[in-house]
Amino acid sequence: FLALYRFATPADKLQLVLGAVFAGVNGAIFPCMALVFGTAINAFAQADSGVDRDAVNRAALYYFLIAVALFATDCLAYILFCNSAERQMKAL
Structure with missing residues (x-):
């Protein structure tokens, strides 16, 4: 499994x-929405x-803040995973 990352740099x-x-x-x-x-x-x-x-207004504000987070x-997460994968593919 770790052989998949042999071309990965420390970055x-x-x-x-x-x-x-x-x-x-x-x-x-995500469960905070419940x-x-x-x-x-x-x-x-x-x-x-x-x-x-x-209370309804407070809940709406919390929904908005949860959505932003x-x-x-x-x-x-998506950007970091994609950037790392792209850099490793270039190293091949």
Whole structure:
């Protein structure tokens, strides 16, 4: 398995490690959407006083921030993996 990386320079290996870290962070952030969804549902389920608009707005903001974080980590992982693969193919 490690023979696949015999043409990788230390910079390529660093990019692979960073890409894996960003991919892991992306996977760890994704379940947070379920937590935010739960708080949004609870805000709509207020039987006595109607909808808690502050909680809904807060949930919408959290959804936006999670989306930005997912986009950034996914793009960085993709760029790092592709750049490392391209550099290794040029070394062949």
